[in-house]
Amino acid sequence: MEKMKNKKKHVKSETAYAWVTMLPGLLILAVFVFWPLIYSIPLAFTDYSVVGDMHFVGMKNFRKAFSDSDFIAALKNSIQYVIIVPIIQLISLAFAVALNQKMRGVKVFRTLFYFPVITSTVAVSIVWSWLLSSGGLINKILLGTNILSEKISWLSNDQTALWVLMFITTWKGVGYYMVIYLAGLQSVPGELTEAARIDRASSIQIFFKILIPMLKPQVVMCSLMSVMSAIKVFDEPFVLTKGGPGNSTLTASLYIYQKGFQNFDFGYAAALSLILSVIILFFSLFVNLYNRKK
Amino acid sequence: MFNIKKKIAVSAITMGLVIGTMGCSAAPSTAQKTDGDKETIEFWTISLQPTFNDYFGKLIADFESANPNVTIDWKDYPKDTIQDKLLTSIASDNAPDVVNLNADMTLTLGDKSALANAEEYISDETKNSFFDGIYGATKVEDKALALPWYTTIPIIYINESLLKDAGIPTDNYPTTAAEYYDWAIDVTKKSNLYGMAMEANIREILGSAGVPVFNEDYTELLINKPEAVEVIKEFQKLYVDNANPKENLDQETRAQLYNSKQVVSVYSGTTFVNKFKTTAPDVYQNTTVIPVPFDHSVTTTMYLGVPDKSKHKEMAFKFAEFVSNPDNQLEFSKTANTIPSTKKTIEDPYFKESDGSLESQIKIAAATGLEKSKEIPVPQHILEKVNRDLQDILFNDKDVQEGLDKIVEEVNKQLKD
Numbered sequence: 112m113e114k115m116k117n118k119k120k121h122v123k124s125e126t127a128y129a130w131v132t133m134l135p136g137l138l139i140l141a142v143f144v145f146w147p148l149i150y151s152i153p154l155a156f157t158d159y160s161v162v163g164d165m166h167f168v169g170m171k172n173f174r175k176a177f178s179d180s181d182f183i184a185a186l187k188n189s190i191q192y193v194i195i196v197p198i199i200q201l202i203s204l205a206f207a208v209a210l211n212q213k214m215r216g217v218k219v220f221r222t223l224f225y226f227p228v229i230t231s232t233v234a235v236s237i238v239w240s241w242l243l244s245s246g247g248l249i250n251k252i253l254l255g256t257n258i259l260s261e262k263i264s265w266l267s268n269d270q271t272a273l274w275v276l277m278f279i280t281t282w283k284g285v286g287y288y289m290v291i292y293l294a295g296l297q298s299v300p301g302e303l304t305e306a307a308r309i310d311r312a313s314s315i316q317i318f319f320k321i322l323i324p325m326l327k328p329q330v331v332m333c334s335l336m337s338v339m340s341a342i343k344v345f346d347e348p349f350v351l352t353k354g355g356p357g358n359s360t361l362t363a364s365l366y367i368y369q370k371g372f373q374n375f376d377f378g379y380a381a382a383l384s385l386i387l388s389v390i391i392l393f394f395s396l397f398v399n400l401y402n403r404k405k
Numbered sequence: 406m407f408n409i410k411k412k413i414a415v416s417a418i419t420m421g422l423v424i425g426t427m428g429c430s431a432a433p434s435t436a437q438k439t440d441g442d443k444e445t446i447e448f449w450t451i452s453l454q455p456t457f458n459d460y461f462g463k464l465i466a467d468f469e470s471a472n473p474n475v476t477i478d479w480k481d482y483p484k485d486t487i488q489d490k491l492l493t494s495i496a497s498d499n500a501p502d503v504v505n506l507n508a509d510m511t512l513t514l515g516d517k518s519a520l521a522n523a524e525e526y527i528s529d530e531t532k533n534s535f536f537d538g539i540y541g542a543t544k545v546e547d548k549a550l551a552l553p554w555y556t557t558i559p560i561i562y563i564n565e566s567l568l569k570d571a572g573i574p575t576d577n578y579p580t581t582a583a584e585y586y587d588w589a590i591d592v593t594k595k596s597n598l599y600g601m602a603m604e605a606n607i608r609e610i611l612g613s614a615g616v617p618v619f620n621e622d623y624t625e626l627l628i629n630k631p632e633a634v635e636v637i638k639e640f641q642k643l644y645v646d647n648a649n650p651k652e653n654l655d656q657e658t659r660a661q662l663y664n665s666k667q668v669v670s671v672y673s674g675t676t677f678v679n680k681f682k683t684t685a686p687d688v689y690q691n692t693t694v695i696p697v698p699f700d701h702s703v704t705t706t707m708y709l710g711v712p713d714k715s716k717h718k719e720m721a722f723k724f725a726e727f728v729s730n731p732d733n734q735l736e737f738s739k740t741a742n743t744i745p746s747t748k749k750t751i752e753d754p755y756f757k758e759s760d761g762s763l764e765s766q767i768k769i770a771a772a773t774g775l776e777k778s779k780e781i782p783v784p785q786h787i788l789e790k791v792n793r794d795l796q797d798i799l800f801n802d803k804d805v806q807e808g809l810d811k812i813v814e815e816v817n818k819q820l821k822d
Contacts, residue, residue: 162519264651357797
């Protein structure tokens with residue numbers, strides 16, 4: 112009985128300690144994430160512009176959103192961005208498997224692949240804009256090797272601009288997911304793959320039949336994060352194209368930013384961000400349900 | 406094992422320290438802007454530090470010695486961030502007192518009644534000191550939103566060594582828009598470089614031709630009218646013939662192309678020389694300038710506005726008048742290669758004399774352009790949207806009339822809302 116009482120007291124103390132250590136982080140989240148999130152809900156029903164008076168406008172902002180051709184175009188582009196999710200996951204997984212081998216220089220490769228993740232998106236975007244300009248290195252190489260017969264302005268062409276941004280996002284994000292998969296692979300018991308090899312399973316069979324099922328928690332988590340990041344993409348279009356040419360690289364987050372911080376239409380921007388949140392929630396639920404079924 | 410109570414105590418102290426330091430970073434309230442009897446005027450500029458620290462140091466010292474009860478607190482921000490910072494400062498009731506804005510930002514903020522009416526605070530002498538077109542550009546319904554400050558007039562920079570290498574004469578430069586476009590296409594064919602670099606900006610393209618962008622009260626976009634369509638079709642030919650790069654040609658991109666000798670001529674303001682004087686000295690040595698061969702020179706003027714929420718409007722306008730007075734504008738022109746917005750300043754011999762340097766050529770060419778200058782403010786969010794869509798039409802060789810009709814429909818709908 113005495114032992115039980117002491118144990119309960121200990122658990123209570125541990126819990127109190129946990130709360131105390133989490134409190135600073137929770138306070139920051141509360142002020143910079145939860146409060147703006149909650150406040151944006153009533154804001155979406157007003158015409159708040161920071162510098163003028165605020166008035167309640169009911170559902171006007173939501174009606175406007177569904178007839179706003181720029182917002183519809185931005186949503187389409189954001190959803191198209193989700194195409195990179197399976198590509199980025201497969202590449203990350205492949206790299207993780209390759210770098211899980213015991214070979215010389217593997218730590219150097221791991222570092223190199225992770226470099227794009229830690230470099231500033233702005234700096235990376237500026238460098239890519241130089242490489243991709245009509246007189247840039249990419250065109251010079253492609254023209255020099257006769258792959259192209261004339262220069263392409265990759266970021267000014269409405270057929271190529273969004274795909275180029277998606278490529279840059281993939282290039283920058285692969286290292287991040289690779290590290291997560293690498294950690295997952297290192298927890299896969301070596302006996303499983305050894306046993307599979309003894310049974311004459313090929314590398315591809317081991318990859319799809321053993322490694323991927325064992326990495327399911329990581330795959331679900333990474334896919335979810337990747338989908339959410341893809342729909343919310345902002346940095347690359349903001350730095351490189353500002354949504355142009357036309358609306359070809361306008362994404363939902365960029366459009367919301369423009370409406371809020373350039374038009375000063377914070378009420379409308381709040382309404383758009385709520386709509387985007389619902390769409391992201393829908394995609395997240397879909398990913399979760401799909402993985403549960405499997 | 407570490408005692409739980411000690412852990413909680415240490416964590417609580419740590420948390421207290423963290424929260425305490427967070428409190429220290431809070432922005433000062435406007436009440437703190439008055440230190441005893443001294444009034445503090447917060448003055449914001451765009452990208453002028455540290456290059457012009459000496460000029461502003463003297464300017465501020467002169468004003469403070471003439472107004473001993475005033476302290477000027479000078480802060481400088483990049484162009485991309487100043488509008489956001491201004492918004493957040495107004496929202497937190499901590500607005501600066503004098504803020505440097507371009508014409509587009511001035512119009513956007515004025516539309517939200519965020520700027521005080523200069524007409525109520527400045528003298529008639531000050532009002533009359535500015536060029537009418539520049540002062541009047543940010544007047545809405547008899548309300549002057551800001552005082553003009555320095556301006557840049559566009560001119561054409563030409564790298565003559567690239568022309569000589571291509572066997573193109575350097576003694577016969579174009580004097581009309583049509584001649585300039587033909588010349589650029591010819592240069593491209595002979596040199597295999599871009600003949601010109603001019604941004605696909607609706608304000609510059611139509612303003613240079615004297616074609617209106619908006620109606621007078623900014624309720625209707627006019628860029629799909631026949632005369633506007635004609636001008637834009639002519640401009641589109643430059644992309645078809647690859648004479649103008651299919652890029653978003655902001656000043657940095659134009660500088661990069663000019664410095665790396667990928668483009669023979671650049672349409673840019675008087676301060677563009679600062680972008681290649683030290684970074685590409687051989688380009689600097691081989692550059693000449695000519696006035697823009699268009700009907701009008703579309704100026705880019707910086708203004709000084711006083712937020713309506715400033716608690717020191719009278720002194721703020723007094724300081725703004727001081728900064729933008731003819732004498733101080735002359736000094737700034739000499740320091741920064743800008744053009745003044747005051748009539749008296751442009752009469753100074755400085756703008757007529759040449760010492761043979763490129764800077765002299767620039768100021769003389771620009772002063773010529775001032776006679777046909779036009780300031781065409783466009784609300785920033787409209788300008789960005791129109792230019793994005795215009796670039797799509799021009800770069801991808803789309804139907805001009807159809808594309809412009811679509812832009813006008815979308816923007817006019819936005820303006821009605």
